[in-house]
Amino acid sequence: LDAAGDGVLDELGALVREAAHRFADAGLAAAFDLLSARTRVESRLLSGVGGERRLTALRHPGQLLHRVAAEGSLGASALVGWLSDRVQDPDAGAGGERSRRLDSDAAAVQVLTVHASKGLEFPIVYVPYGWDGATWSTPSTLRLHAGSERVLDVGGPTGPDWKAHAATAAAEDAGEELRLLYVALTRAQCQVVAWWAPSKPTASAPLHRLLFGRTEGDPEPAATVKVPDDVPALTRLTAWGWPAEIAVEQVASVTPLRWTPPVRELPALAAAGFDRGLDTAWRRTSYSALTAAAHEPPPASGSEPEAPDKTDEPTAEPSVARVVAAGPPSLMNGLPAGAAFGTLVHEVLEQVDTAAVDLPAELLTRTREAVRRRLAAVDPVALADALLAVLRTPLGIHASTTLADVAPGDRLAELDFELPLAGGDDVRGEVLLSGIADLLRRHLPSDDALAPYADLLATLDVPPLRGYLSGSIDAVLRVAGPRYVVVDYKTNRLARGELTASHFSREAMAAEMLRAHYPLQALLYAVALHRYLRWRQPDYDPERHLGGVRYLFVRGMVGPSTPAGCGVFDWHPPAALVLAVSDLLAAS
Incomplete structure (x- = not known):
């Protein structure tokens, strides 16, 4: 260079x-x-x-x-x-990749078909299957010659001239086998080795016919030749091969080799001992499971979250006697009650598009779909009319704001959450509901409608909590500010008989909130929203961004004519209370 x-x-x-x-x-x-x-x-x-x-x-x-x-x-x-x-x-990388490769395969053994070997020569040729004359016993087609033309007979055994054509095709195939044997035997330059063995298909094999089927004056051996016994065959081959300097050797029986694995001394088996302690108090729980302890034994420990069905809806008629209350009648008086109906209402309110040009038609479509999907015995028209009134009832947010005024982009439906309790997988303590009761007493003013819940919560017989708390917020609304409001839909009946909006006064709703332990649910939902906003809201400030909770008792929401304070229970837990409960749940 x-x-x-x-x-x-x-x-x-x-x-x-x-x-x-x-x-x-x-x-x-x-x-x-x-x-x-x-x-x-x-x-x-x-x-x-x-x-x-x-x-x-x-x-x-x-x-x-x-x-x-x-x-x-x-x-x-x-x-x-x-x-x-x-x-x-x-x-x-030791192994085959480092092995030195052959510069030529001229010295290698080559396995070829007879057709592929035409025109080639090799020092030594082995013909291992010249003794095997096996063919298809009943071919479906025949290939043969008729004069100078090639014939393909596809008529099958029942076709005309099949037997004659089969005989001709067999004769031509026999001749072709001899020609192929000739090609194989003449590829050798120095030595050719062929095998002969007596078997059922040997009678028509080309090598057998060549060795045992030729007679004087007839250069073409018969298509099939009887297979002699071993001793006469060996005598015949030896006598025939000696003048031509062809060696005849009898193949000795060879015992097949079998691989024997090395013997390994196996250690004695012993059952493993379980010496790890189990935390039987660790579990996945939910608000419904926690409050069920007020009426039932604590739920069994489990590793899976609670079922997603709405379990915070009442399943029976309220115990409150019939109370006459003036006011607009509830549009749900003719509709059923119970958890299944509550789930149906939740589903419609989750899926309805409040930005639709024709909101009543949109609501009726979603209602019919939900009723049909759940096979519910509910009149979809009546339910759609009732829910339209729910959507048009003021929520107590910025004067006359209603659910219908909140665009779908500002409504986050069914916000699922899973909160670690006392560290979750990395347990670092335990959570006591009595601690939440203490925080309620510390942060709620005495005139708060839900202040009495602290004493009620302390009576819940719930064991210490470790694990995870799961749940789903019905909706989170983003309103001006921005502020974020937790919304939960309730289909509770607060009295027997025909209901009016006045049955859902603030005092009646507060009593129901206390009876059903809804303040605990509201606090847990507020904590979940707080932790969510910590990740998602720029410059997050709990005092500025947390907008409280709204419990919508839909049976008392009859549209714009709903009396003030009826149907919608609003609660604004102090931001300091939400932060304190969040820290308590985290055991931090």
């Missing part, structure tokens, strides 16, 4: 750049072929002594590098490092 001048160096640089582009586009094998062709590597190496060996030694690492690059998506620098590691460490 030093003596070649700048021109050669420029050409070499251009070739290297072209090879680099080829490597990036098509891989290392393409770059290797480009360099080999441009530099005439093959012709230059093969022109010298041992060139084939050296060319093989050059191709071998090229093929390995191409495989490594393709499997590992390696670039040029990584391939240089891989090759350097193999050169520096003889044991790196």
Whole structure:
């Protein structure tokens, strides 16, 4: 290179750049072929002594590098490092990839069909299956010649001339087998080895017919020849082969080899001992499971969250006697009660598009779909009318804001959450509901409608909590500010008989909130929203962004004519209370 001048160096640089582009586009094998062709590597190496060996030694690492690059998506620098590691460490990648390859397969044993061997010669030829004349017993088609024409008979055994055609085809096949045997036997330059064995298909085999079927004056052996016994056959072959210097050897029986695995001393088996302690108090729970303890034994420990069905809806008629209350009648008086009906209402309110041009038609469509899907015995028209009134009832947010005024983009429906209790998987203590009661006493003013709940919560017989608390908030509304409001839909009946909106006064709703332990639910939902906003709301400030909770008692929501304070129970737990409960649940 030093003596070649700048021109050669420029050409070499251009070739290297072209090879680099080829490597990036098509891989290392393409770059290797480009360099080999441009530099005439093959012709230059093969022109010298041992060139084939050296060319093989050059191709071998090229093929390995191409495989490594393709499997590992390696670039040029990584391939240089891989090759350097193999050169520096003889044991790196030990195995077949480092074995030296043959420079030529001329000395290798080749397994070929007779057809593929036509025109070729080999020093030694083995013909192992010349004794086997097995054919299809009942062919579905026949190929034969009729004069100078080729015939394909597809008529089957019941077709005309089938037997005659079958005989002709068999004779032609027998002749073809002899010609193929001739090709096989004449491929050898020095020695040919053939096997003969007595078996059922041997009678029509070409080698058997050639050895035992020829008679004087008849160059064409019969299509089938009787197979002699072993001793006469050996005598005949020996006598026939000796003058022609053909060796006849009897194949000795060989006991097949069987692989025997090495004997290993197996250790004595022993049942593993379970010595890890189980925390039987760790569980996944929910608001419904916690408050069920007021009437039932604590739920069994489990590792799965509670079922997603709405379990905070009443399942029976209220115990409150019939109370006459003036006011607009409830639009749900003719509709059923219970958890199944509550789930149906939740589903419709979750899916309705409040931005629809024709909101009544949209609501009726969603109601019909939900009723049909749940096979509910509910009049969809009556339910749609009642829910339209719910959507148009003021929520006590910014004067006359209603659910219908909140765009779908500002309503997050069914916000699922899972809160770690006392560290979750990494337990670091325990959570006591009595601690929440203490926080309620500390943060709620005495005139708060739900202040008495602290004493009621303290009576719940709930064991210490460790694990996870799961739940789903019916809806989170984003209103001006922005402020975020927790919304929960309730289908509770607060009295027996025909209801009016006045049955759902603030005092009646507060009593129901206390009776059903809804303040606990509201606090847990507020904590879940607080933790969600910590991640999602820029410059999050609980005092500014938490907008309280709204419990919508839908049976008392009759539209714009709903009396003030009826149907919608609003509660604004102090932000400090929400933060304190969040810390308590986290045991921090």
